[in-house]
Amino acid sequence: MVPNGNDDNDANVNITQLIHDEEQPHSAAAVSPDDSTTKPFDRRSIPLVELTLENITYAPSTRSSKAKVRRQILSGVSTKISPHQLNAWMGPSGCGKTSLLSVAAGVLADPANDLIQDSCIRINGEKGDLPKSLVGVVWQEDLLLPNLTVRETVRFAARLKTPKHLSEEDVDQLVDETLARLGLTAVQDSLIGSPFGARRGISGGERKRVAVAVELVARPSVLLLDEPTSGLDSSTALQLIVTLKELAALGHAIAVVIHQPRTSIFDLFDNLLLLEKGRVVYEGHASEIKNYLESLPDVPKLPPETSRADWLMDMITDDESREGGGILPLMWEQNRDKWQKPEVSTPKRLNRRLSSLAELKQEQPKFQSGFFTQLRLLTVRASKQQRGERITKVALLLTSCWIAFTSLAWGRMPDTTSYIFNRASLLFFIIIAQSNSVVTSSMVTFSSERRLLSRERAKKMYGVMPYFLAKTVADMINSVALPVCYGIAVYWICGFRATAQAFFTFLLTLYLTISAAQSTGLFLSIAIPNFGIALMLAPLLTVCLMILGGFYIPYDSIHPALAWMSWLSMARYGFSAFVINEFEGRVIDCDTSSSSSAFNTDECPLPGSFVVSSFGIEGVWSNVWVNVSMLVIIQVFLRVATYFLLRRAK
């Protein structure tokens, strides 16, 4: 890829204007100097944003072994991210680059507390926060869903991050152009996959570019990237930075955190910010860094055939390890005025007026898309992601193994008194085996989504309600599909009550019990943010609830200290409904080779109601629909509680 790419640029400008055409009706910044010669769409471009970080001192509170202490991570850092410029932020590991990126992106957890002294952020010269829709951040760790294709991933972001007046065709065009610009067209239909999972998916370099595409597709005025080239081979890294340079040429203000770039990459940067332990070592034209450092006393000259980035890093690392602290930040304070050339102001340089903050914020809706668009897109995405995760070849094989195991263990049960216990034990086993796995898988799935959800919510892509509804719908289908298939197979193979009404009641009860277990897993994973602890607690809780389900200990024999807990058990209502459905309203033939003495009666044939009451299922609870209703109530309660917890979660 070469830096000019004029055709691409034209296409890109067009679509940029498509996005902002109606958003920026009065923005002077959006009008380019050569407007008179351009086509109607070209009259507007992205809103130009200059982000100035002044004297940033970042000292978050951290908990040491004894007390809460402040840890100073950035000390008086000032820099500017201007439109049409590609900025590099460099420094050794731990010097505060990512922290500075978080300050610039406006995503600090507690900025009022953690930014101290005269720290100030200006947008086009005015103090304030940048509207979230005007900034895109590519973090070190990309969070992409493995079961979506590249195109689906970028399109999802495009629809939710661009104004709703854009037609579906315009969004498709925007996606096409973004994919083309990032060299992803050839892999657009490939699954993202997971580097460590069974589905290998696209390469590491392609993943990085997809992460950039997801941000770039909304054409943010400010683009911040944290080590986008890490893990890429040198030519792929160069390609990516060349692309960023092209984007800067379109008016984007871009800052890239980067470690030791090769010379051809380094030469593409307009400005350089060098940090050492949170303090500035250099801030200015990237091309001047060599002259500046070589002008300092005791600084060795750049050895021939050594890359500038390697030389810089070696020097800072040596300086950091000096006894009594480094001298390079002190040197910069003394020499800054001499080396920072008097700056031509951005409006003068670009020959444009920059929009005021009020103009930038004008007509920025809370969400770009309406409720139903969010709901539709989230439902489709959740279904695709879950289907790929839950209905896999391995899951199908496991379900088949469970069916084979159950069929062999219980066999086809004759409908006689000798097999009453076998029937009841199998009914309970169906609940235990399927519920436990659903609780765990629901927790694992949400833990992988949690950070993506919090990032996308911070970007104001969608609200909690559409996410929650979409997840509920997807869960109701995908998590429950295979357990229900297992139940159906076992019902007929093992010979349960062979009437249509009994079968469909069994099916409904099984579905509700498993989806209540699924809701429990989701509730626990949100209520206990530490996944390790949640994963340890969940089996304990589910086993207790299962034991109190009525099969091992009849309800009327449970110790009063635990009896209350059995009312919270979905297994209780599921098992009761199963037993009533299987035995109530009929008589069970005697087996000539055995007796029904296990039930303390010589009655023969045995009335089914006798079996039901022997499990302690009595009174109003001996009605199957009362138990089914309780499963619905548990489900609704857990889902509503989950919704409110989600709203509070960050």
Ligand SMILES: Nc1ncnc2c1ncn2[C@@H]1O[C@H](COP(=O)(O)OP(=O)(O)OP(=O)(O)O)[C@@H](O)[C@H]1O
């Ligand atoms: N919220 C926080 N509380 C306490 N310490 C923090 C916090 N955020 C960052 N740090 C610490 O501040 C230092 C700088 O972290 P930061 O991630 O900004 O460095 P970096 O230059 O991006 O490093 P790298 O290049 O390795 O990613 C690290 O030692 C980190 O542990």
